[in-house]
Amino acid sequence: MVAIGWRQILSILALNIFTLWLTYGYFISLNPLTVSSLQMFRGCVLSVDFPESLHYGHEITMTGKLSCIDRIHEELLAQAILICGDLSSLTVNTTRIREDGMFILKLNPSFQKPPTDKVLCSLTVQIISKTVSTELIEKKTLAMFVAS
Amino acid sequence: MKRVLELGLPFLLIFTYMKIISLSGLASVMLIRRWSMLKPLNMVFLNDYLDTLIVSVATLILMIFLAYRYKSLQTYVLLVVSTLSLILSVASHLYSSAILSFIIILYSIVYVLFIVKNAEFTEILRTFFSAILLICFLSFSGWILYLTYGGINPYRDPIPLQDIGTKLLYSFSPSVPIIAIIFLSMPLLIFVLKPLTPIEGSKPAEIFRKFKQFLRRLEVELNNLHGRMHVVWSIIFFALALLIPIFITLILYTDKVNPSNMVIGVDIMNYVNNINDVLSRSSTETEVFVNLMKTDRPLSLLLIYHISKLLNINIKTFSMYAPCFLAPLLALTTYFFSKNILKNNLYASLTSFMVSLGPYTTASLYGGFLANWIGMSLTLVSITILFKALERRSFKILTASIVLSILSHLSHPIPWSFMTATTVVYGLFSFFKKNKDRLVLRFLWIYALTNIFFDIFKTRVIGFSGASFVAQSTISAELSIENLLNFWQINVFMFYFHVGGAFNFPPVYILAILGMSLFLQWRSMKTDYLKTWIVISLPLYLLGPDFFQARTLQNIPIDFFASAGAMMVFYYLSQRDRISANLFLLLILLTYLNNILTFTVNLPF
Secondary structure (H helix, E strand, O other), X not given: OOOOOHHHHHHHHHHHHHHHHHHHHHHHHHHHHHOHHHHHHOOEEEEEEOOOOEEOOOOEEEEEEEEEOOOOOOOOEEEEEEEOOOHHHOEEEEEEOOOXXXXXXXXXXXXXXXXXXXXXXXXXXXXXXXXXXXEEXXXXXXXXXXXX | OHHHHHHHHHHHHHHHHHHHHHHHOOEEEEEEOOEEEEEEOXXXXXXXXXXXXXXXXXXXXXXXXXXXXXXXXXXXXXXXXXXXXXXXXXXXXXXXXXXXXHHHHHHHHHHHHHHOOOOOHHHHHHHHHHHHHHHHHHHHHHHHHHHHHOXXXXXXXXXXXXXXXXXXXXOOHHHHHHHHXXXXXHHHHHHHXXXXXXXXXXXXHHHHHHHHHHHHHHHHHHOOOOOHHHHHHHHHHHHHHHHHHHHHHHHXXXXXXXXOOOOOOOOHHHHHHHHHHHHHHOOOHHHHHHHHHOOOOHHHHHHHHHHHHHOOOOHHHHHHHOHHHHHHHHHHHHHHHHHHHOOOHHHHHHHHHHHHHOHHHHHHHHHOXXXXXXXXXXXXXXXXXXXXXXXXXXXXXXXXXXXXXHHHHHHOHXXXXXXXXXXXXXXXXXXXXXXXXXXXXXXXXXXXXXXXXXXXXXXXXXXXXXXXXXXXXXXXXXXXXXXXXXXXXXXXXXXXXXXXXOOOOHHHHHHHHHHHHHHHHOOOHHHHHHHHHHHHHHHHHHHOOHHHHHHHHHOOOHHHHHHHHHHHHHHHHHHHOHHHHHHHHHHHHHHHHHHHHHHHHOOOO
């Protein structure tokens, strides 16, 4: 028979508390990102009408449609991201998606005027939920013309 | 019959695992074109129904073989349960069927290996590694094809070649926050576990004793292993550690990967703007020097400014391509530092490989942490030389290490702060030791105090920015009990979203836990120093916000532990089967290569 002292009792207590904390952590870390959000955009398809070219100083307008097998979840939003060269040009705008899946996105780039008369830009439209970005994305690389 | 089981069971085990992950609805966050995106980990070959049906039929066939061969109660039970799995799969209870098949296969492996002992462990290992290697190789080929031919829309599911490998790896990512915190807590957990030693003579005590013996033997062996295969692997890993980051930086700015030619690295424009701002305010070179010295990372800025001037390229272009120089520099310093810890070339080159292709580099590329790269390299050199000074008891070498530590301070305050705090805490531990070496203690205190006085001089006397200044402002503003209460939410965000989820790479933490268990058994000045480094990081990790946690992970020697863990597995496998040991190293190589390719190819918009 082996006697259990207060050191062993304290160790067992400390280990239990640590394990409980880890278990709680595991469920917290697993839940919000892994299963629940996925259901919101299952069976959805995104289509976007991108402009043919961009002009510096002009507003960019795009229309798009989200088609889902089931209803369109109210937490889903459409987001447009424009980037021309480095991150300082990053322009973002977000809009609600109507019940029929249609959305209109407008961007007003206000970054510093590029020194060349033409720059390459990346224009992305994606569907996001409150917590994460979904797989529904369309992207186009476009030329932005800069008037002298 | 034996061969069928040795080949069939491992393959089926992996395949069934994939189906369980797929059918569970598990998802993970992946970086896709610079966006952290939630993706389901569904792995479908024909369709879910047929896949599961094939698994259950294959399991049933193997169980018929097993029951026919061994004719025992256990094999008959396995046969009945596998029939049940088939019925469930036919009735469309796919998830339950896959779980049942997985348990049957797992138990069958245990049965043939340990109960009837009629299968070769080495054969099962070889098949297991070969199957996973095949998946990793397909992923790697997928990226090479993408880089060569392009043409795939990266927003859609990656082509099947990359798909399975990535999803298999990310199936472990939900456990990453847990494994990481276990690793960081291990040096303290050992004190909690100490009173719980198993009862003498019991089975757990026997296992524990054998494990300890294995670790002690490993300490001797790892310092003396220099076989031919070691040399070959060392060269491969070290060459890749030096070359891959250069290649990766260059492909980041190719048309195929980055068609809009965006600058990669969030902070890069800050460096460019800082230098340009100083240049616009200064009329002479002396003024440029003084104004740059006022910042918290003057050496890094001076290096960027002078090298770009010397090469006659603009500051922005040089900063964009700076990782080409900085990553190999860190690989080199890591090599010498690890060679100093263990006298083993393979360990040293594997550590540099893990630093160059692992989360440190991917996070640095995303963030553009140029100064941290320089600071970390100088910190590692400084500590390597400090160890040399302590071994040789040479004041001259100590002076060199202090000079390098001050250069590290001037490069970036964070790695320097970690190094100084580690030295102070390690000095305190050494002070309270029974058999303390007074000269070693004196050297440590000279090293730590000179650094602290230098920082006080720079920040408080001259009034420039520096480590204590940065630490004071950020620690008082950012560390809080509230962060500890919300630890898991912050930590999960950090792993999946911060710097594009660069730290969400499970193998590092799994191997680091193994490495830590090894280092906890070893009592040497160098391994104690490394453990102290981890101990001092824990409060920051627990009390800090996401960017604090990320910087902590980046500035602790996690890869040194991961590499030791890999060496432990390699040594264990070498004792049983050399081929499996080599397959394991090949698996590490391909997993890390795929990691850096998956991450960097997705860095630009």
